[in-house]
Amino acid sequence: xxxxxxxxxxxxxxxxxxxxxxxxxxxxxxxxxxxxxxxxxxxxxxxxxxxxxxxxxxxxxxxxxxxxxxxxxxxxxxxxxxxxxxxxxxxxxxxxxxxxxxxxxxxxxxxxxxxxxxxxxxxxxxxxxxxxxxxxxxxxxxxxxxxxxxxxxxxxxxxxxxxxxxxxxxxxxxxxxxxxxxxxxxxxxxxxxxxxxxxxxxxxxxxxxxxxxxxxxxxxxxxxxxxxxxxxxxxxxxxxxxxxxxxxxxxxxxxxxxxxxxxxxxxxxxxxxxxxxxxxxxxxxxxxxxxxxxxxxxxxxxxxxxxxxxxxxxxxxxxxxxxxxxxxxxxxxxxxxxxxxxxxxxxxxx
Amino acid sequence: xxxxxxxxxxxxxxxxxxxxxxxxxxxxxxxxxxxxxxxxxxxxxxxxxxxxxxxxxxxxxxxxxxxx
Amino acid sequence: xxxxxxxxxxxxxxxxxxxxxxxxxxxxxxxxxxxxxxxxxxxxxxxxxxxxxxxxxxxxxxxxxxxxxxxxxxxxxxxxxxxxxxxxxxxxxxxxxxxxxxxxxxxxxxxxxxxxxxxxxxxxxxxxxxxxxxxxxxxxxxxxxxxxxxxxxxxxxxxxxxxxxxxxxxxxxxxxxxxxxxxxxxxxxxxxxxxxxxxxxxxxxxxxxxxxxxxxxxxxxxxxxxxxxxxxxxxxxxxxxxxxxxx
Numbered sequence: 001x002x003x004x005x006x007x008x009x010x011x012x013x014x015x016x017x018x019x020x021x022x023x024x025x026x027x028x029x030x031x032x033x034x035x036x037x038x039x040x041x042x043x044x045x046x047x048x049x050x051x052x053x054x055x056x057x058x059x060x061x062x063x064x065x066x067x068x069x070x071x072x073x074x075x076x077x078x079x080x081x082x083x084x085x086x087x088x089x090x091x092x093x094x095x096x097x098x099x100x101x102x103x104x105x106x107x108x109x110x111x112x113x114x115x116x117x118x119x120x121x122x123x124x125x126x127x128x129x130x131x132x133x134x135x136x137x138x139x140x141x142x143x144x145x146x147x148x149x150x151x152x153x154x155x156x157x158x159x160x161x162x163x164x165x166x167x168x169x170x171x172x173x174x175x176x177x178x179x180x181x182x183x184x185x186x187x188x189x190x191x192x193x194x195x196x197x198x199x200x201x202x203x204x205x206x207x208x209x210x211x212x213x214x215x216x217x218x219x220x221x222x223x224x225x226x227x228x229x230x231x232x233x234x235x236x237x238x239x240x241x242x243x244x245x246x247x248x249x250x251x252x253x254x255x256x257x258x259x260x261x262x263x264x265x266x267x268x269x270x271x272x273x274x275x276x277x278x279x280x281x282x283x284x285x286x287x288x289x290x291x292x293x294x295x296x297x298x299x300x301x302x303x304x305x306x307x308x309x310x311x312x313x314x315x316x317x318x319x320x321x322x323x324x325x326x327x328x329x330x331x332x333x334x335x336x337x338x339x340x341x342x343x344x345x346x347x348x349x350x
Numbered sequence: 351x352x353x354x355x356x357x358x359x360x361x362x363x364x365x366x367x368x369x370x371x372x373x374x375x376x377x378x379x380x381x382x383x384x385x386x387x388x389x390x391x392x393x394x395x396x397x398x399x400x401x402x403x404x405x406x407x408x409x410x411x412x413x414x415x416x417x418x
Numbered sequence: 419x420x421x422x423x424x425x426x427x428x429x430x431x432x433x434x435x436x437x438x439x440x441x442x443x444x445x446x447x448x449x450x451x452x453x454x455x456x457x458x459x460x461x462x463x464x465x466x467x468x469x470x471x472x473x474x475x476x477x478x479x480x481x482x483x484x485x486x487x488x489x490x491x492x493x494x495x496x497x498x499x500x501x502x503x504x505x506x507x508x509x510x511x512x513x514x515x516x517x518x519x520x521x522x523x524x525x526x527x528x529x530x531x532x533x534x535x536x537x538x539x540x541x542x543x544x545x546x547x548x549x550x551x552x553x554x555x556x557x558x559x560x561x562x563x564x565x566x567x568x569x570x571x572x573x574x575x576x577x578x579x580x581x582x583x584x585x586x587x588x589x590x591x592x593x594x595x596x597x598x599x600x601x602x603x604x605x606x607x608x609x610x611x612x613x614x615x616x617x618x619x620x621x622x623x624x625x626x627x628x629x630x631x632x633x634x635x636x637x638x639x640x641x642x643x644x645x646x647x648x649x650x651x652x653x654x655x656x657x658x659x660x661x662x663x664x665x
Contacts, residue, residue: 024495024498024499026495050498050499052494052498054491054524055520055521055523055524056520058488058491058520058521059488059491059494059520059521059524060491062484062485062488062491062492062495062521063491063492063494063495063498064495065482065484065485065488065491065492065495066464066482066491066492066493066494066495066496066497066498066499067495067496067498067499068495069462069482069492069495069496070462070495070496070499070500072499074495074499088485088488089485089488092484092485096483196462196480196481196482196496197462197480197500197503198459198460198461198462198479198480198500198503199458199459199478199479199480200459200460201458201459202459205477205478205479205480205481206480206481207474207475207480207481207482207483208481208482208483209474209481209482209483210483211471211472211483352421360432362436362437362438363437364437364438364631364638365438365638365639366438366638366639366642369639369642370597370598388437401421403421403422404598406422407422407443407598407601407602408443408597408598408601409442409443410433410435410438410439410440410441410442410443410446411432411433411442412424412428412442412446414422415420415422415423415424416420416421416422416423417419417420417421418419418421
């Protein structure tokens with residue numbers, strides 16, 4: 001067993017990115033994820049990497065676009081309002097099929113909102129996040145260890161599928177300190193023959209581009225991209241099941257909401273209520289098959305969220321009318337207490 | 351004497367080369383139309399060409415080759 | 419002996435620009451400089467949004483198409499990733515001086531070691547002739563049909579003058595491509611802007627006064643004259659910053 005170190009979630013993301021071979025970070029200050037930038041500012045110059053504080057979130061994501069075009073691993077991080085600004089770049093990255101890692105340590109919204117934890121960017125993250133037909137791989141850590149592991153995984157998936165991987169965390173995950181093992185396989189580098197790193201006069205020029213004026217060709221490219229997405233849906237779904245073997249009630253929750261829910265489930269089990277948890281780790285692709293399978297035997301579903309109810313729409317689609325799905329939520333930076341979730345479970349058990 | 355070669359099909363007939371030429375060598379071919387629908391450039395007095403390449407300097411479409 | 423022929427760094431693709439548009443001249447000058455410096459194999463160009471959006475098809479070096487105004491940020495990423503490569507952006511006035519002003523100013527302030535070719539033709543060409551940040555006072559465009567009223571929508575932005583107030587940039591020069599002499603001067607400026615990057619000197623921007631005969635509503639010949647009559651008096655040609663020369 002590798003040695004564990006005590007780290008903040010945000011720092012774990014930064015160190016894991018470096019271990020994954022990322023040597024370029026661009027960002028703009030915003031609470032509650034500034035530790036990532038601060039960590040990179042300290043570490044990058046010492047390992048021959050680049051940390052650059054950009055003039056805006058828009059500039060930062062476009063610097064990411066530039067590095068990614070050269071074929072190297074690159075990342076940016078922000079929090080909700082900043083991610084909205086990055087939306088333009090996220091769409092262009094998708095249109096140009098460029099890999100990147102983007103971290104969203106969510107805070108309450110809309111607008112400037114607050115600085116306390118939230119999951120209210122679920123729609124934005126999982127439904128594309130900007131204009132056009134596209135998806136991002138969305139990974140939702142529920143521990144500091146997962147902040148690190150999913151960062152490494154995110155880089156690998158981004159390279160493999162030439163798309164953006166987003167770590168969708170929240171303020172609690174970012175600020176929380178836990179012991180982390182940073183001993184994981186990073187995987188082999190992916191060949192990138194499409195990179196714009198100079199022709200050396202030995203190949204035709206490469207063009208990184210998202211402008212396709214012929215509608216027939218643009219449609220074809222979108223179909224191709226969605227074939228890739230279909231493969232991802234088949235092979236890359238990640239989720240955790242907890243006490244689901246005999247469960248009659250299924251809580252669906254991710255990130256901090258899943259941790260709170262586990263406590264509530266333990267208490268409910270102590271009272272004899274058969275309740276379990278499905279925790280999506282990939283929010284896109286969503287574990288719809290696991291939830292659909294659970295819907296064959298579970299009587300009720302509860303979606304626990306730090307939002308007005310966003311993931312619940314995907315839960316309902318997966319359940320497909322086979323059982324009622326209710327919402328247990330807090331929003332605006334508030335976190336549901338285990339008692340609130342327990343009350344929802346108790347109500348469902350009646 | 352200099353030699354001029356034109357990629358006539360790429361010519362857009364803007365005439366900037368005609369005005370740039372100090373020797374009146376060039377003119378738009380009013381009796382010809384290329385595939386793009388323009389009257390392309392032609393040398394009407396090539397013997398007077400001094401190979402200064404002013405025409406090519408002002409040509410936005412890089413259709414003129416000048417040899418001396 | 420060949421006195422003049424298409425440079426290697428330009429592809430054979432026919433340019434989509436309107437007849438007499440001087441974008442083509444500037445493309446050729448950039449390509450000639452790339453040829454002369456022998457850097458095509460390690461040059462990466464960044465295309466903007468606007469008329470020159472498809473310039474990625476016209477240069478033989480690797481090309482990246484950027485979002486509107488973001489070319490300097492993309493160039494920053496490319497250059498920071500591969501500092502030994504030569505990175506240039508090719509941007510119009512709407513791209514560089516309106517939507518991308520922050521990226522322009524900050525890349526200059528950082529003295530990013532990149533080369534920017536800035537086409538100032540005082541209008542948005544691709545979208546059909548709207549008022550640009552560089553449209554002249556009184557200039558009639560599709561969105562200033564009664565002439566640019568400075569009391570209503572302010573004054574044109576003089577990019578070289580504005581950037582020259584910064585400590586960051588290495589080299590700023592404004593040139594024009596409306597006659598043979600000016601084209602030759604423009605070539606010199608563009609070459610210097612690339613040489614500066616090769617020599618690690620930093621941010622070099624060449625503002626090129628260029629024509630848009632179609633949207634100005636003029637013949638190509640008349641458009642060249644309009645640069646002399648209207649553009650150059652408002653946007654004087656010359657070197658606005660050259661830190662090497664100052665030393």
